[in-house]
Amino acid sequence: MEQDGRRLFLMTCIGGVAAVTAGAVAYPVISYLAPRKGKDNSASVTIPEKELPPDGAKFFQYHGKAAVIVRKKDGSVTALSAVCTHLGCIVQWEAKKGEFICPCHGGQFSAEGKVLGGPPPKPLEQLKATVANGVITIG
Amino acid sequence: MTLVRKLYDWVEVRLGISEVIEKEMTGYLLPRTINNWYSLGSVLLFAFTLQVISGILLLIYYVPDADKAFKSVSVIMNEIPFGWLIRLCHAVGSNLMVATLFLHMFSVLFMGSYKKPRELQWVSGFTLLNLVMGISLTGYLLPWSQLSFWATTVATNSVGAIPVIGEYLVEFVRGGKLVGPPTLGRFFAVHVAVLPLVIAGLIGAHLFFLKRTGISAPPTRNDPATTTRQGSSYHYDKHEGGIPFFPNFFLHDMTSVSIYMACLLGVVFFSPYLFFTPDSFVPANPFQTPAHIKPEWYFLANYQILKIFPSEIIGLTVQGAGMTFIALLPFVDRGDGRYPLKRPLFMVCSLGGIAMFIALSIWGHLS
Numbered sequence: 433m434e435q436d437g438r439r440l441f442l443m444t445c446i447g448g449v450a451a452v453t454a455g456a457v458a459y460p461v462i463s464y465l466a467p468r469k470g471k472d473n474s475a476s477v478t479i480p481e482k483e484l485p486p487d488g489a490k491f492f493q494y495h496g497k498a499a500v501i502v503r504k505k506d507g508s509v510t511a512l513s514a515v516c517t518h519l520g521c522i523v524q525w526e527a528k529k530g531e532f533i534c535p536c537h538g539g540q541f542s543a544e545g546k547v548l549g550g551p552p553p554k555p556l557e558q559l560k561a562t563v564a565n566g567v568i569t570i571g
Numbered sequence: 572m573t574l575v576r577k578l579y580d581w582v583e584v585r586l587g588i589s590e591v592i593e594k595e596m597t598g599y600l601l602p603r604t605i606n607n608w609y610s611l612g613s614v615l616l617f618a619f620t621l622q623v624i625s626g627i628l629l630l631i632y633y634v635p636d637a638d639k640a641f642k643s644v645s646v647i648m649n650e651i652p653f654g655w656l657i658r659l660c661h662a663v664g665s666n667l668m669v670a671t672l673f674l675h676m677f678s679v680l681f682m683g684s685y686k687k688p689r690e691l692q693w694v695s696g697f698t699l700l701n702l703v704m705g706i707s708l709t710g711y712l713l714p715w716s717q718l719s720f721w722a723t724t725v726a727t728n729s730v731g732a733i734p735v736i737g738e739y740l741v742e743f744v745r746g747g748k749l750v751g752p753p754t755l756g757r758f759f760a761v762h763v764a765v766l767p768l769v770i771a772g773l774i775g776a777h778l779f780f781l782k783r784t785g786i787s788a789p790p791t792r793n794d795p796a797t798t799t800r801q802g803s804s805y806h807y808d809k810h811e812g813g814i815p816f817f818p819n820f821f822l823h824d825m826t827s828v829s830i831y832m833a834c835l836l837g838v839v840f841f842s843p844y845l846f847f848t849p850d851s852f853v854p855a856n857p858f859q860t861p862a863h864i865k866p867e868w869y870f871l872a873n874y875q876i877l878k879i880f881p882s883e884i885i886g887l888t889v890q891g892a893g894m895t896f897i898a899l900l901p902f903v904d905r906g907d908g909r910y911p912l913k914r915p916l917f918m919v920c921s922l923g924g925i926a927m928f929i930a931l932s933i934w935g936h937l938s
Contacts, residue, residue: 460653464628468651 476571481563484509489525494570498522499559501568504543505530511561511570512545518552532556592817600813601820602788608678609786610820610827611671617828618668619774623767625661633713635759637752640715641854659839665707666846667835669869672700680900680921683909684787688806690901692784695777697898702770704869709762711867712755718848720855721864723758724750725874732883749857785809790909865936872928875935 477494479501484490489502491514498514502525512532514522521536531548532541540548545556561570582588601609632651634643647654676696679685685693712723727744731737746753785808814820838845846868850861866874873890880886896903904917911918 460656461628463652464654464657465631466652 476569479568479570481509481566481568484568487527487530489527491522492570494559499570500525500532501561501570502543509561509563509568510544511559511568513557513559515557516552517547517554517556518550523556596817596821597815599816600810601786601816602810602813604789604791605786605814605820605823606789607823607827608674608682609789610824611675611678612781613824614827614831615668615671615675616774618664618671618831619770622661622664622668625657625664626763626767628657629661630763635713635755637715637755637855640713640755644714644716655843656839659843660835663838663843663846664835665710666867666869667831667838669700669703669707671831672703673869676700677925681911682787683790683911683914685901685904686907686909687901687905688784689780689787692777692780693901694898695773695780699770699773699777701894702766702773706762706766706770707867708870709758709766712750712758713762714851715755715855716851717853717855717859717861718850718864720750720857721850721860722866723754725864726866726870727754729877729883729887732887734884751857783807787909790911792910792912794908794910868932868936871933871935872931875931875938878935878938 477492477499479490479492484501484503486503487505489500491498491500493499494513499511500514500523501509501511503509514532516523516534516536516539518534518537518539521534523532523534523539523541526533530543532543532545533539534541534550534552537551539550539552541552541556542548545558547553547555559570561568563569579588629647632643632647632654634640644658647658649655679693679696708723708726712719727741727750730744731741733740742748744754744757745751746757787808788810844851848865850864853861865871876890877883877886880889906914908914
């Protein structure tokens with residue numbers, strides 16, 4: 433009985449030391465491998481209005497993801513996430529049709545981001561965009 | 572506990588794992604007189620594994636491009652969380668691994684364990700020592716610091732002393748007339764792919780030889796003057812009545828591994844730049860040779876020998892002859908006795924050799 437108690441005590445001690453050692457190794461390794469934090473994610477992106485052609489689109493990075501601004505036929509500007517809501521491919525702007533096409537599986541979106549056809553389950557995410565003094569501010 | 576037992580039983584039915592454990596662990600008997608020096612092989616296996624793991628982790632952020640290598644190492648050291656720890660474990664670990672290899676070799680040497688039938692273990696072990704020094708040399712260039720650049724320039728330059736083909740060999744090793752971006756590409760490939768594979772293969776062969784011959788018993792004063800191993804048939808050293816590898820000797824192994832880790836982390840935390848000189852922190856500049864460039868401590872004796880002799884080729888020949896003699900030692904020293912104090916000539920030669928190595932290293936460091 434005493435033998436069993438001693439054995440259990442020693443096994444518990446060894447298990448505890450092993451667990452602490454594993455934690456001491458895992459913490460730095462996981463920290464080392466974790467994705468590095470980018471620049472301030474709350475920052476907004478500014479783009480000169482002249483860089484956006486009429487009926488055209490401009491793609492850019494926003495908070496680490498692809499985004500796009502589009503000038504619609506009425507001259508207003510819309511900012512959208514360029515990530516297709518189906519499987520995450522980046523949509524392409526079709527200027528002639530005035531809509532977005534996803535090359536991966538043929539998803540179609542309007543210039544406002546609404547689903548027009550294909551497999552995407554929901555619209556493209558809308559981003560806040562304001563135009564002032566010839567500068568488009570997203571975010 | 573029941574789940575673990577069920578899992579064990581499931582594996583047991585399919586693989587007969589208890590038979591393997593019995594044969595390789597609890598039933599693998601070692602001599603009762605075995606000492607801690609015998610655990611240095613396990614320490615080296617652990618050290619090599621640590622080098623491989625830390626090396627793979629470094630590969631995630633290191634960029635093997637002459638324009639970016641130094642910056643990437645700086646980023647690892649200063650910006651990546653715990654990057655300094657991984658890099659220092661790798662850099663300090665390489666030095667400690669060479670030191671442990673030397674200790675392992677000396678213990679085998681003084682216990683006469685290189686003698687028949689363990690000649691192949693000695694030759695493979697000595698080759699491993701040289702390969703580890705080679706992998707350390709190639710890794711030295713990768714940070715692309717002034718120290719890396721010029722130490723590699725000096726080291727590769729000595730190959731040029733070989734008659735006829737020397738000049739071509741230097742160019743071949745460097746990938747150009749001088750050390751430059753092509754050298755980095757070559758050294759990187761050799762350091763992260765070629766040598767680790769060769770070393771891993773040779774470690775496998777080394778362990779295979781050990782398993783086939785059986786471990787040697789430490790020599791004692793009362794050993795018979797002649798070996799009982801006569802004739803040419805295969806024989807395995809069984810050590811009937813010895814201690815099991817697991818758990819008995821495994822605990823010795825773990826103790827030695829813990830001491831190794833204490834030394835490694837002691838240097839990493841309390842003297843992290845022990846193996847770095849100020850030139851390690853300056854990016855490589857091919858137009859500015861720093862003063863007093865020295866190789867790593869384990870190459871200092873070779874470096875000093877090259878300086879002593881008036882001709883580089885004589886220095887290289889002397890070193891080559893010395894290395895060949897050590898590699899072929901079991902075929903030269905074929906006497907039966909293994910107890911060191913009963914081998915005065917051997918003791919004088921080996922202690923003299925070690926003293927000379929240390930003296931040359933100190934001389935090389937101070938000169």
